[in-house]
Amino acid sequence: MSRGDMDKGNESGERALADELEALRAEVARLNKHRFVRIHNSIPRLLLFNFARGAAFALGTLLGASMILSIVVWGLSQVELLPVIGEWGAEIKRQIEEATELP
Secondary structure, eight states: OHHHHHHHHHHHHHHHHHHHHHHHHHHHHHTTTSSSHHHHHHHHHHHHHHHHHHHHHHHHHEEEEHHHHHHHHHHHHHSSSSSHHHHHHHHHHHHHHHHHOOO
C-alpha cells in the first residue's frame, strides 16, 4: 500500500469520525431540549414535579381503595346465606350510612 493510499484512507476515516461526532452533538442537543431533561435541570421544578406526581399517586390510591372497599362491603352486606358474614356486612353498611348522614 502506498503512502498516498494510506493518507486517503486516513482522511476518509477522520471524515467519518467527524461526521459521527457531529451527529452525536446534534443528538445531545436534541436530548437537552427534551422536557424530561429540562425538568431535571432545575431543582425547584424537579421538586414541584415530584410533589405533583406524589399527590396524584396518593389521590388515585385513596380513590381506588375507597371504591374497592365500598364494593367489598356492599357485596358482603348482600350475602344473607351466611348469617355471620351477612350480619357483619349489614352492620358495616349501617355504620357507613350513619356516618354519611351526619352533618
